[in-house]
Amino acid sequence: MREDQTGIWANLESLINSIPEDSIAITVYILGSLIILWCWYGIAKRLPALLGSxxxxxxxxxxxxxxISAGPNSGIAPAFFGLVFGVLTKDSTLVWxxxxxxxFVIGLAMVVGYFWSKFKVSKPAQSIKVEKKTSPL
Structure with a gap:
């Protein structure tokens, strides 16, 4: 590494070390989820509207x-990980x-999606009027 780059690298490393690990993990998880959802949107828009939604x-x-995860280091976690952990440990209360x-989230989102689709359909479409100009001849 060149001499002038070592100072930049050291500053970047100290900046990253000052950020708590939990914040980095949550940020990476949320950004990763958004990327996955964005990619799936590219697939879902080619499917029939209801199936894609x-x-x-x-x-x-x-x-x-x-x-909320269990244990001494409990914190917020995705429910899917708790579901998989419950299946692997055969803990039926954790699974359920x-x-x-x-x-619940699927049901709530489907109800909101239903009302959103009804709102979109009931909204009148704006039409563009084209006026024909008549020539004086």
Whole structure:
């Protein structure tokens, strides 16, 4: 590494070390989820409207439904990880609690999507009037 770059690297390293690890993890998780949802939107818009919307809602709920993790280092975590952990440890209460949270988010999003689609349909489309100019001849 060149001599002038070592100072920049040291400053960048000290900046990164000053940020708590939890904040970095949550930021990476949220940005990763947004990238996944954006990529799925590219696929879902080519599907029939209802199927694309429902699959996007299901992926959103699986990725971003929060829950509280168990243990001494408990904190906020995705419910999907709690669901997988509950299946692996055969803890039925953990499975059902996380599955119910994911199902609640799916149901709530579908109700909101239904009302949004009704709102979009009931909104009158703005039409553009084209006036023909008659020539004086």
């Amino acid at each position: 429902i699959t996007w809602i299901i992926i959103f709920a699986i990725l971003l439904t929060p829950t 609690s996380n599955l119910s949270l994911i199902s």
